[in-house]
Amino acid sequence: MRMHNADETCGIARAAVVLGDWWNVLVLREIARGKVRFDALAAEIGLSRNVLTERLGRLVTQGVLRRSLYQRRPVRYEYVLTDAGRALLPLLVAMQDWGDRWVLGDGSLTATAAEDGAEHARVHALVGTRLPEALELPGTQGADLPVVSPTAAATVLFTYPGTGIDWDEPVPGVTGCTLENRLFRDAWPDFQRAGVDIRGISTQLPHQQAEFARAEDIPYPLLSDAHHQLGAALRLPTFRGAGRLRHKRLILIVGAERTVRHALFPVDDIPHAVEQSLRLAGDCARTA
Template identity: 80%
Template sequence: MRMRNADETCGIAGAALVLGDWWNVLVLREVARGHVRFDALAAEIGLSRKVLTERLGRLVASGVLTRSLYQRRPVRHEYLLTDAGAALLPVLVAMQDWGDRWVLGDGSLTATADEDGAEHARVHALTGTRLPEDLNLPGPGGESLPVVPPDAAATVLFTYPGTGVEWGEPPIPGAAGCTLENRLFRDAWPEFRRSGVAVRGVSTQLVHEQEGFARAEQVPYPLLSDAAHHLAAALRLPAFRGAGRLRHKRLILVVDAERTVRHTLFPVVDIPYAVDRSLRLAVECGGRSTA
């Protein structure tokens, strides 16, 4: 397919040529979620083998996916994001944010969610699913850290919009309270540690922003940066745009030692209750009771 001459210098037209149609977008969505093998992709998307083979070939040729051999007899490949493909993750998250707000929602800007809405259903459908094995994010020092530590009996993973942010007027409903949430997890950290439960806080803030806040507040657990939206894309987490940045909505996942999501707390409205509840749920799914 050739672009018209008028489009040859247009980046939007070039990106549209790579993405092609909605099947290509859905293939990239599923690869980002960790469904990297042909049969898993076919099952998740509902495409025929012929059409999926064609779409995968186009995406490989475009340089956003690469094929990696994982079995020789018979020959089987995994389809992985290249650097160019990973750079499309913010585009996918922005599309999801737009769809959640303007197609599935009423256009309201909010950092929370209605219990009968699409975002609520999508987050709670994570229960019983496994997080991708290689899901790592930059920690406070920029080092790559696993979202779920391999030696933890259970992990409490909480996402939040951001700390130390001037939200402007009027305030975005549900966005306040990030500093309080981190302080409550910090204060409860000794009990989490005695229970063998890891804690990970995640926002889309940059590494140096996370590091500065963690140092000022003496946060003892890692704050991970999802500025590149790897976690948001992998789990299709709800987001919203605030202060010029796509931000996570506040939620809590309780994950067991096998990286399986056992419990979801969303929306998080009562922060003190949610912090206490997450510890009790984590103990139930593998942590040690200190009572």
């Protein structure tokens, strides 16, 4: 792309060289979702092989992707995000948030969703989807933990906006995060007996989650998606509140093989949703 001299020191202009192409953005979106092989990318995006080859080569040259050999005969590569590429995930999630609110929505700021909206359709389309391999997030104990338990017969993932937050303005659907964690905490023995693990996920920082976990005696891991790895991988709905993008409240029931079995969204009746997740996850564990 030819640039005017005035743009040579402009970060926006330089980033536009990387992201200012429709196909580049979609390629990065799909790689963030775990579609890292050429055929999977071509099938998902519907891009011709020649054009896809050119786009991938350009993103490798720009330092956003790197090629990783996975087959020698014939030679085949996976395309994975570099540090620079992972740093683009918050931007992709912010683009999605803007599109959900201002293009697909009516511009309202909300932490919930209408059942006939795009976010609802996208979350429920996750059923049958397999989560990307080796997806880990920082936990409250300081170490990265797998999003899906490697030992449980099923895992409940619940995302929530955040705890202990002084909201700048009233946002429909933000209240109840402490209640939700307490209800999962109180039901934890029942989940354990059913062979089910729990992961609570927000975009709060690990030390903020750790402080809450200690105060509330939370027995299951709280994971930080502050860098939006999970949000980008699953295209989870977000909203902007109290200075950062935050997950809307939802619950996913994931089987031992990392496949989403059930999706609960929107979550408006929190006690009912916790009871329902125990029943659904227990059924999933029994049939594992």
